[in-house]
Amino acid sequence: MKIIVAADENWAIGKDGGLLWHLPEDMKFFRETTTGNVVVMGRKTLDSFPGGKPLKNRVNLVLTKNPDFHREGVLTAGSVKEALERLREYGQKEVFVIGGGDIYRELLPYCDTAYVTRVYRSYEADTFFPDLDASEQWELCEAGEKREHEGLCYAFTCYRRKKA
Ligand SMILES: NC(=O)c1ccc[n+]([C@@H]2O[C@H](COP(=O)([O-])OP(=O)(O)OC[C@H]3O[C@@H](n4cnc5c(N)ncnc54)[C@H](OP(=O)(O)O)[C@@H]3O)[C@@H](O)[C@H]2O)c1
Secondary structure, three states: OEEEEEEOOOOEEEEOOEOOOOOHHHHHHHHHHHOOOEEEEEHHHHHHOHHHOOOOOOEEEEEOOOOOOOOOOOEEEOOHHHHHHHHHHHOOOOEEEOOOHHHHHHHHHHOOEEEEEEEOOOOOOOEEOOOOOOOOOEEEEEEOOOEEEOOEEEEEEEEEEOOO
16 A cells, blocks of 8 residues: 655644645646545545545545445445455555545555655644654655745655565
């Protein structure tokens, strides 16, 4: 399983149920990387999408503890264990964990690669991704060139789990 996330200098990823920036190239990278594959997310991240609708052309698996939760085009799992079981049915597709904070934290141990769009600014936030630079288990393997959009610097980076 792989993670895809956009995080600021302090690994902030969200505030008040939404994102912290608008980066069209990052949206494009996200769309191109995940389309045709499986995306795994928390119920709050699903609710942050327009109309609370799932992402098109992808299998959407949503974690929720609410057994009555149903939404068109969405598969659900009531626990990490159930999510991992459901994902076995999609063995031939790539699986991307797409957030938010709870789900990244809970599924990080099952992931080997993290695509991190690093935004070089510091935002006020209430949701964070684990600091991979401080982790002994992860290493930066690709630090993409710095890009800029309307004065905001960012880069596409990639971290991999260190081999035991
Ligand atoms: N920058 C980025 O790349 C990025 C990506 C995605 C999201 N975000 C941001 O992250 C924020 C949302 O993150 P969040 O941490 O608040 O919420 P979240 O991780 O999206 O969803 C949390 C919800 O998932 C369900 N859940 C969590 N653990 C579970 C488990 N073990 N079993 C079953 N269900 C479980 C619960 O749903 P129920 O309450 O229904 O039980 C919980 O309330 C937003 O601000 C969003 O914009 C940022």
